[in-house]
Amino acid sequence: MAAAPVASKPAVPASAAAPAKPAIPPKPAGPTPQPWDNEFIHRLKKVYGSGIREASTYLGQNYVVVDFSIVDEILSAYRDDEGFDYLVDLTAVHYPKREKAEFDVVYVLYSFAKNTRVRVKTQIADGATLPTAVDIWPTADWLEREVFDMFGIRFEGHPDMKRILLPDGWVGHPLRKEYSILQQDKEWVQINLGIPPSGIESGQ
Amino acid sequence: MKELLENDRDFYGQEWNEVEKPSTYLDSNELILNMGPQHPSTHGVLRVILKLDGEKVLGTECVIGYLHRGVEKIGEHRTYTQFAPYVDRMDYVAAISNGLGYCQAVETLINVEAPPRAQYIRTILTELQRIASHQVWLGTHALDIGAMTPLFYTFRDREEILKVFEKYCGARLTTHAFRIGGCQWELYEGFEKDVKKLCDFIEPKFAEYEELLTTNRIWVERTKGVGILNGDDCKALGVTGPLLRAAGVKWDLRKAQPYAAYSKMDFEIPTGENGDTYDRYMVRIKELYQSLKIIRQAVDNIPDGPIMAKVPKVLKPPVGEIYHSIEAPKGELGYFIVSDGSLQPYRMRIRPPSFVNLQALDKMVRGLLVADVVAVIGTLDIVLGEVDR
Numbered sequence: 030m031a032a033a034p035v036a037s038k039p040a041v042p043a044s045a046a047a048p049a050k051p052a053i054p055p056k057p058a059g060p061t062p063q064p065w066d067n068e069f070i071h072r073l074k075k076v077y078g079s080g081i082r083e084a085s086t087y088l089g090q091n092y093v094v095v096d097f098s099i100v101d102e103i104l105s106a107y108r109d110d111e112g113f114d115y116l117v118d119l120t121a122v123h124y125p126k127r128e129k130a131e132f133d134v135v136y137v138l139y140s141f142a143k144n145t146r147v148r149v150k151t152q153i154a155d156g157a158t159l160p161t162a163v164d165i166w167p168t169a170d171w172l173e174r175e176v177f178d179m180f181g182i183r184f185e186g187h188p189d190m191k192r193i194l195l196p197d198g199w200v201g202h203p204l205r206k207e208y209s210i211l212q213q214d215k216e217w218v219q220i221n222l223g224i225p226p227s228g229i230e231s232g233q
Numbered sequence: 234m235k236e237l238l239e240n241d242r243d244f245y246g247q248e249w250n251e252v253e254k255p256s257t258y259l260d261s262n263e264l265i266l267n268m269g270p271q272h273p274s275t276h277g278v279l280r281v282i283l284k285l286d287g288e289k290v291l292g293t294e295c296v297i298g299y300l301h302r303g304v305e306k307i308g309e310h311r312t313y314t315q316f317a318p319y320v321d322r323m324d325y326v327a328a329i330s331n332g333l334g335y336c337q338a339v340e341t342l343i344n345v346e347a348p349p350r351a352q353y354i355r356t357i358l359t360e361l362q363r364i365a366s367h368q369v370w371l372g373t374h375a376l377d378i379g380a381m382t383p384l385f386y387t388f389r390d391r392e393e394i395l396k397v398f399e400k401y402c403g404a405r406l407t408t409h410a411f412r413i414g415g416c417q418w419e420l421y422e423g424f425e426k427d428v429k430k431l432c433d434f435i436e437p438k439f440a441e442y443e444e445l446l447t448t449n450r451i452w453v454e455r456t457k458g459v460g461i462l463n464g465d466d467c468k469a470l471g472v473t474g475p476l477l478r479a480a481g482v483k484w485d486l487r488k489a490q491p492y493a494a495y496s497k498m499d500f501e502i503p504t505g506e507n508g509d510t511y512d513r514y515m516v517r518i519k520e521l522y523q524s525l526k527i528i529r530q531a532v533d534n535i536p537d538g539p540i541m542a543k544v545p546k547v548l549k550p551p552v553g554e555i556y557h558s559i560e561a562p563k564g565e566l567g568y569f570i571v572s573d574g575s576l577q578p579y580r581m582r583i584r585p586p587s588f589v590n591l592q593a594l595d596k597m598v599r600g601l602l603v604a605d606v607v608a609v610i611g612t613l614d615i616v617l618g619e620v621d622r
Contacts, residue, residue, distance in 0.1 A: 060344060060551065087553050088341060114468050118556070118584040122571055137556050137569065137584075141468065141482070144489050148556065168471030171592045179305075194298035194621060203306055210303075210310050 062087040069111055073103065092148035097134075100151045101160040104136060108165055113138040113147065116166035119173060121180045125206045131155040132182055136162070153182070161187040179204035196221070263291060266603070270299050274377045274607040277617030281594070281606070288602045293595045297588075300621035308581030313339050313413060313548045316581065321407035323585060324619040326369045328407045329362040329398075330561040336411045337492055338557035338568035342550045343413075345542050349494070351415035353535045356494040357428060358401070358410055360524040360531075364435070365394045366562035367517050371442060374514075374611035378455050383445055390438045393431055400427065414544035420535075428532045432525050439521050446514070456510035460597040460609035463508050470596065471589045474564025476613070479516045480508030486560035497534075498527045510612040517614075549576060563587055563614050583622060587615040 062085035070084045070093065083094040095103050107113040117137040125131055130152035139146050153159060161184040162169035173184045174193040181202040183190060191197060198221075200214045218224050264287075269280040278299035284292040304323060308316050320335045321328035333355055340347060347355070372387035395405040402410045402418055410416065446452045462472065464480040477484060485502045487495040503519035505512030550572040558567035564586030571580035590613050597613075598606050 060553070062553070088344065088555055090555055116471055117558070117565065118567055118569060118582070120569060120580075120582045120584075122554075122580045135569065137567070141484060146556065166471065167469050168589060168592060171588065192298075194301045196298070203303060208306075210306055 060088055065091050073106065077103075090146065090148070092150055094150045094152070097151045097153045097157070097159060100134075100136075100149070101162065101165070103149060104138075104162055104165050107138055107147070107149065111140065112142045113140045115139040115141060116162065116168050116172070117146065119162065119169055119176060121176050121182055121204075123180060123204065123206045127152075129154045132180060134159060134176070134182065155181075158183045158185045160185050163187055178202070181205070268606070270296075275610060276373060276615060279591075279610070279615070279617055279620070281610075283603065283606065285603065288604075290598050290601050290603065290606060293598055293606070295591060295594060297591070297617070298621050300617050302622065304622040305581050305583060308578055308583075310577060312576045313550070313578065316578070317411075317413065318407070318409045320583070321409055322618060323583065323622055324366075324561065324563065324566075324587070324616045325406060326616055327362050327366040327562045329358050329410050330366070330559065330566065332409060332411045333359050333493070334557070334559040334561065334566045334568055336413050337559065338555065338570055339413045339548070339550070340542075341555050341557045342553070342570055342572055343544070343548065345414055345544055347415040347542055348539050349536045350538045351411075351540045351542075352494040353531050354416050354420060354540065355411060356498070357528050357531045357535075358398070359493065360527045361394050361397065361428075361431075363524050363562045364521055365391045367521055368394075370517065370562075370611075370614045371514075374608075374614075375446060375452075377607045377611040378452065380446065380449070380452060383442055386438065386441060386445070390435055393434060397424075397427055397431060400424075412541065413548065415539070415541035417541075419540055425532050425535070428528060432529055432532075436522075436525055439518065443518060447518075453511065455605075455608055456514060456612075458507070459510045459601065459605050460612060461507065461509045462593055462597055466593070466596060467508070470593045472564070472593050474560070474562070474586055474590065474614075475513055475516045475520065476508075476564070476590060476593070478502060479505035479512040481506055486558060486565060492559055494531060495527075498530050500527050510608055513612050547576065549574060554580075558584065561586055563616070563619075564590055585619040585622065587613075587617075587619040588622075591615050591620055 065084045065086040070081070074081050077099055080096040080099045081093060082096065085092060115138070117139045120135050122133040122135065123131060124133065132153050132155065134151050134153060136149040137146060138149060151159070159182065161173060163173070170188070171193060173187055174189070174191065176182050177184065177190055178192040178194055179202055192199065196217065198217055200217065201208055201212065264285040266283045266285055267280065268283055269275040270278040275281065280296040280299070282294045282296065283290055304319055307319055311319070317332060317335055320331040324331050368387035368391040372384035375383035398408055398410070399405045400421060401424065402408050462476060462480055464482045467477045467480050467482065481504055483502050483504050488502055500523045503516050503523065505516050552572060552574045554569065554571040556567060556569045558565050565584070566586055567584035569582035569584065570578050573579040594609060594613060597609050601609070
């Protein structure tokens with residue numbers, strides 16, 4: 030930490046941005062995802078080829094990244110062939126800087142027989158839709174509605190694709206990164222709660 | 234509401250024309266009835282729209298979100314340490330369990346393990362919290378069905394547990410008892426004695442509750458065969474916790490994937506057979522005794538040593554994501570945390586058991602009477618703070 034950055038600092042202040050970087054000593058490397066393979070992954074790779082983007086394990090937790098076009102087939106295969114009979118969670122993560130693949134959609138699956146979890150992840154673009162998982166696990170119903178409510182990702186074939194936590198008329202999807210923590214649908218608040226446009230005082 | 238009246242909309246895929254009608258059905262109009270959000274039996278601000286034929290329930294639709302505070306969004310704007318008190322406010326009758334799940338999830342992310350002494354303290358407090366949570370459930374559930382006495386009994390005894398919490402960490406309800414990496418406070422002088430005394434005090438009280446209800450004719454009539462959910466339905470609907478166990482599935486995360494000091498404890502997983510409201514009641518009552526068993530074992534064997542692991546003052550977990558879950562009193566409580574290497578989580582997803590369990594309401598109440606809806610909402614043991622987050 031000590032020697033290198035101190036020496037370089039007064040020497041080249043103008044072009045600091047580019048060469049300064051290698052001077053920072055590398056942090057003690059944390060755990061990194063390790064490739065993960067088993068018979069089932071092997072079989073999936075054989076069938077879908079490059080559709081299976083990645084199969085890794087991180088801190089002892091396994092996950093597969095698959096192409097969004099085959100996600101429902103992968104999920105069905107996990108339930109029917111591997112016995113992952115319980116969809117623990119379904120959620121999304123927003124990466125606005127990742128072009129054409131702004132969202133990660135994450136399915137956490139659990140198998141009662143094997144007592145293991147696996148995460149199936151897929152990347153989709155903003156505005157794209159995913160096939161619903163309600164016909165595979167009925168529990169996906171509300172979870173998908175929540176993902177739609179919070180991120181604006183639509184699931185095709187869902188029996189009732191509407192908001193769940195926020196009111197129906199609300200504009201915007203709060204868990205997107207561009208949605209500020211202070212932001213609210215002022216018009217909706219004004220009409221429905223009778224609060225003047227100056228807004229509610231925020232504690233944030 | 235208006236829309237529902239105007240056109241015969243979806244009740245989860247089942248059209249009115251396809252609903253099997255009883256033989257006595259006189260082609261009269263079905264009735265749409267609004268229940269809540271300000272209704273004492275909905276345990277908070279849950280609104281249920283019921284579609285009725287006379288008093289028979291044809292379908293329900295839950296309207297939730299009245300208590301939505303955006304906890305997940307707040308999580309993205311707080312550091313890992315700052316966010317810990319917020320999780321107490323989700324399931325506010327089992328705040329310690331929430332805190333344990335969160336601390337363990339972050340510990341998994343930064344690859345730190347709490348020292349054994351902290352694990353034991355955590356186990357004891359979490360099990361005390363489970364008893365307190367089940368007591369709130371029992372009192373309110375019985376009150377909904379018309380038994381008023383259990384409410385006073387359970388709250389009277391829960392008070393003793395809250396006193397221990399207060400003595401340990403200063404707070405009774407939203408305790409924030411644990412920290413990432415262990416516990417903040419050492420046990421106070423005489424904690425073991427207090428807990429043992431509490432166990433001895435509270436065990437005969439469970440028998441008192443049972444005396445009031447288990448063989449009570451009204452209670453049995455109101456709960457047996459009501460709101461049946463079998464094991465396969467539970468798995469398909471993601472229903473966990475006592476509801477799953479009452480359906481005969483012997484599954485508990487404390488046994489399946491042990492955390493804290495549970496692997497060293499000797500306890501049973503009580504299960505039911507029929508998956509009805511009565512079985513769920515019995516399973517929870519048996520869980521009370523099992524929790525006591527765990528507490529007694531743990532309190533006798535608290536190891537010496539530090540209560541905090543070495544955790545950096547400024548928490549910057551490496552880039553990566555983890556899912557960690559614990560067996561909260563209501564079911565599987567999971568945290569899915571994505572770290573981008575900065576001070577704040579990039580994504581903080583909370584998988585609340587109540588939210589997922591509530592989804593089963595529609596399946597459980599179809600064909601029952603309105604009064605049974607109240608019983609079923611009670612038996613689900615939901616906390617709206619957790620459903621809406």
